[in-house]
Amino acid sequence: MMRKDDFDYAIENTQVILAPEQQIATFGTTSFHFYLISELMDRVDQVRIRNGKIHAERPQILTPEHFSHLLLEGFGDKAQRYADQLREYARNIAVLRYGFQFRKTNVTEETIRDSVDAVVTRTKRRVEDAEEPLSAVIQGVDDAWEVCLLKFTIDMIERSAGGNFGDLRKHGLI
Amino acid sequence: MAQTIGARDGDADHTVGTIDLRNRVTAFRFARSERYLTLSLK
Numbered sequence: 001m002m003r004k005d006d007f008d009y010a011i012e013n014t015q016v017i018l019a020p021e022q023q024i025a026t027f028g029t030t031s032f033h034f035y036l037i038s039e040l041m042d043r044v045d046q047v048r049i050r051n052g053k054i055h056a057e058r059p060q061i062l063t064p065e066h067f068s069h070l071l072l073e074g075f076g077d078k079a080q081r082y083a084d085q086l087r088e089y090a091r092n093i094a095v096l097r098y099g100f101q102f103r104k105t106n107v108t109e110e111t112i113r114d115s116v117d118a119v120v121t122r123t124k125r126r127v128e129d130a131e132e133p134l135s136a137v138i139q140g141v142d143d144a145w146e147v148c149l150l151k152f153t154i155d156m157i158e159r160s161a162g163g164n165f166g167d168l169r170k171h172g173l174i
Numbered sequence: 175m176a177q178t179i180g181a182r183d184g185d186a187d188h189t190v191g192t193i194d195l196r197n198r199v200t201a202f203r204f205a206r207s208e209r210y211l212t213l214s215l216k
Contacts, residue, residue, distance in 0.1 A: 067210060086212070094213045101206050150207065157209055165213055174215065 002144065010144035014151040018124050021133035024098065024160035026167035030056040033135040034152065035123050038142035039116045047119045048142055052107035054149060056156065057099035059164050061174055064090035094174040096164065100153045104146075 017037075024030050032054050040046040062070075068083040086093060112119055120139055127135045140148030168174045 062210070064212075067212070070210070092215050094215055096211045096213065098209045098211065099206060100208075153207065154209065157211060161211055161213075174213075 002147075006144055007147055010141040010147035011151050014138065014140040014148040016136060016138050016152055016155050017120055018127055018135070018137040019155065019159060020136050023163055024056045024059065024156055026059060026164045028058055031134060032056065032156070033132065034138055034149065035127065035135065036138045036140055036145055036148055037116065037120055037123060038140050038145060038148075040111070041142050045113060045115055047112050047114055047116050048109055049112065049119065049123065050107050050109040050145060052102070054153065055101040056153070057101070059160075059168075060097040060099070061168065062095040062097050064093045064095055067095040094165075094168075096161070096168075098153070098157050102149065 020032055022030065034050075034052060034054060036050045038048050038050075040048060064086045068086050071079040071083045071086070116139070120137065124137050127137055136152060138148055138152050140151075165174070
């Protein structure tokens with residue numbers, strides 16, 4: 001089982017080398033292709049590349065009340081104060097839910113004997129040359145690679161939220 | 175876990191929100207995961 005330290009280490013040591021040019025679409029599903037590069041834990045100069053797809057659902061608008069309920073369900077007492085504040089300021093708050101789907105079975109991987117820097121550089125160049133606007137190159141931690149993908153989704157939300165918010169406002173939805 | 179992020183609306187900078195990571199067991203295995211972003215409308 002993964003410990004909190006392992007989780008934190010993976011988050012801190014994940015770097016999105018090349019982010020997709022496209023962001024999470026406001027009004028539809030977006031499928032990102034990732035190349036996740038990591039050094040093997042116990043071998044020198046052996047690098048693994050996993051590639052697969054991660055699907056971002058259309059961002060959903062939640063009412064603050066519904067979000068408060070979800071918070072309490074997931075986090076219990078610690079979330080109580082935050083949930084109360086949300087209710088208090090409900091009129092001034094919009095909540096977006098971002099959902100991601102990922103199938104482990106669709107991930108393929110290869111192991112290469114080279115330095116991680118060389119593999120990162122080569123993969124980045126390959127993706128750039130191929131003009132893949134939905135592809136990402138990520139450098140992460142081998143045995144916690146799913147956490148690295150989690151970090152990637154957070155980055156994608158950060159990059160997309162402003163555009164999504166603007167789109168929704170333009171359509172009068174929030 | 176919570177992380178504060180900023181978001182910008184293109185023509186107005188009135189959004190700063192908090193993002194909450196909500197990872198249940200199934201989510202952590204990544205069958206499906208969700209994040210919530212709260213945005214101030216002021």
